[in-house]
Amino acid sequence: MNNKRFDVIVVGELNVDLILNSIESFPEMGKEKIAKSMTLTLGSSSAIFAGNLSTLGAKVAFVGKIGDDAFGILVKERLQDKKVNTDFIITGKLNTGATIVLNYSEDRAMVTYPGAMEDLTIADINEDMIKSARHLHFSSYFLQPGMQPGLLGLFKKAKENGLTTSLDIQWDPEEKWNFNYKEVLPFVDVFLPNEQEALLLTQEHVLENAINKLTSVCNLVAVKLGSKGSIVATKKKNDFKQSFYNNNVVDAIGAGDSFNAGFIFKYINGCEIDECHRFANLTGAVNTTAAGGTAAFESYDQVIKTGKEKFGYK
Secondary structure, three states: OOOOOEEEEEEOOOEEEEEEEEEOOOOOOOOOOOEEEEEEEEOOHHHHHHHHHHHHOOOEEEEEEEEOOHHHHHHHHHHHHOOOEOOOEEEEOOOOEEEEEEEEOOEEEEEEEOHHHHHOOHHHOOHHHHHOEEEEEEEOHHHOOOOHHHHHHHHHHHHHOOOEEEEEOOOOOOOOOOOOHHHHHHHOOEEOOEHHHHHHHHOOOOHHHHHHHHHOOOOOEEEEOHHHOEEEEOOOOEEEEOOOOOOOOOOOOOHHHHHHHHHHHHHHOOOOHHHHHHHHHHHHHHHOOOOOOOOOOOOHHHHHHHHHHHHOOO
């Protein structure tokens, strides 16, 4: 019998996204450019993952830090709108983080003020929080220096308490890639990098070689390839599937996080890996049909309906 309060506990960064779309050209020093549309919305990889996973039907709790400010209020309200439990979110002295997103079709440029997200540490996470869930997800390692020394301990504690686990390290703004994946990944059930992150982390130039290195220490690796699809690999099998491609992309913000949400939703419900993979490709594609990382997700049934109408999902 499952007596856990939550299906998934998400530990990660929290910030808002200020998204500028339909920009007339790239920024230039000393010049002003015009964007035709602007959206202020819930940002951060972890929050987008949590919100969309909750929308799909999982019971989700969040551990993170915000500031005592308007952005912090917005973050908490948007998570609550998505029915994410916010009891474990801490209001600290630093301002809530914010990311300015300059969006150009399927690519974007971003500038992030980390703020309170840098202040979260392993000391903020007690064992009762971990025990309250069946699965632990952590995202954005490089944006959270306070969590870096304790990450291995967090995953070990999760496994000791019987949780399954997932990790998406995300981009390293310093581009140093100082993450000891050989030490941490043995305690990770599902590792979720994109192609570039996998290559840089393993110091490889060929994706197959990078995947072989990762699967030598990790149970399962799901590598996101953008519009090219994704690869799910274990020690025994590499399973390539073409993604559901959207010809009318509004933006790709949060598409990888939505892929993660789809994969983990099916994973925690005991589905076969092929089904987890296929549904993750769908949720990643559905994400691109609306601005921001969460606007395209209203319910599990709505995601399936969009999948059938736009991508022929069966």
